[in-house]
Amino acid sequence: MPTRAEGRLASVAWAGDGDPGYLLRPSPDSERFFAELAAGRFVLRFCPSCARPRYPHAPVCPYCGTDGHEWRQAPPDGTVLSWARCHLEFVPEFAPLLPYVVLDVQLTAGVRIIARLAPGQPEPFAGMEVRLAAERWPGGAAVPIFVASD
Numbered sequence: 532m533p534t535r536a537e538g539r540l541a542s543v544a545w546a547g548d549g550d551p552g553y554l555l556r557p558s559p560d561s562e563r564f565f566a567e568l569a570a571g572r573f574v575l576r577f578c579p580s581c582a583r584p585r586y587p588h589a590p591v592c593p594y595c596g597t598d599g600h601e602w603r604q605a606p607p608d609g610t611v612l613s614w615a616r617c618h619l620e621f622v623p624e625f626a627p628l629l630p631y632v633v634l635d636v637q638l639t640a641g642v643r644i645i646a647r648l649a650p651g652q653p654e655p656f657a658g659m660e661v662r663l664a665a666e667r668w669p670g671g672a673a674v675p676i677f678v679a680s681d
Contacts, residue, residue, distance in 0.1 A: 539571035540607055541664035543649045543676050551624040552670040560588040563602055568665050569673040573607045575640055576600035586642035605640035607663035608680065612637050614648070614655040634677050636661055646675040653679050 545551075557565045560576075567574045575584040580597035584605060591598050613635045620626040632648040632655055648655055649664065659679065666676035 540568070540573055541662065541678055542571065542673075543664050543666045543678065545666060545668045546628060546650050547624045548627050549624045550669040551622060552668050552672045554622065555668075555672050555674060558588075560590055564588055565673065567602075568675065569671065571665060573605050573663055574602045575605045575642060577603050584641050586644060606638070609636040609638035609640075609644070609661055609663065609677075611635070611655055611657055611659040611661060612643070613657060634661065636663075636677060638663065644675055646677055649676050649678045652677075 555565065564574060575586055576588050577584050577600060578592035578595060578597050579599055579601050581592060581595040583592065583594050585593060611634050615633050616630050617633060618630045620629055625631070628650070633645060634648050634655060635643060635645050637643050644663065661677040662680050664676050664678045665673040667673055
């Protein structure tokens with residue numbers, strides 16, 4: 532079950548086998564995103580010129596072409612656009628999770644993120660309100676995962 536300290540993202544424990552940390556290879560553009568997520572904060576890169584957020588993280592704004600960015604805390608709330616139930620374990624560590632659900636979520640921050648729905652959550656549907664949380668992997672990494680809104 533997710534746990535949350537005041538002002539921090541909910542934290543969800545990894546429910547799979549082993550540590551899938553080898554799958555996470557942050558780039559120089561995404562290192563801070565994953566470090567902040569591990570610290571319980573959701574941040575995005577915002578353009579210093581047009582002020583729009585971007586995800587995935589890129590060095591240049593896809594909207595106005597400005598080079599550079601500012602990291603800002605962003606709201607973790609969003610709405611499910613679509614979802615899929617996965618029945619294949621693409622890596623062995625995911626086998627105990629089968630079947631698991633992957634959501635495509637439009638965040639109120641203005642970006643879309645695709646991530647798993649945490650175990651034990653209600654059946655997903657288009658329009659479902661969710662919140663981004665941090666899934667804690669055994670080696671210390673954290674990745675985005677979604678939980679149903681309170």
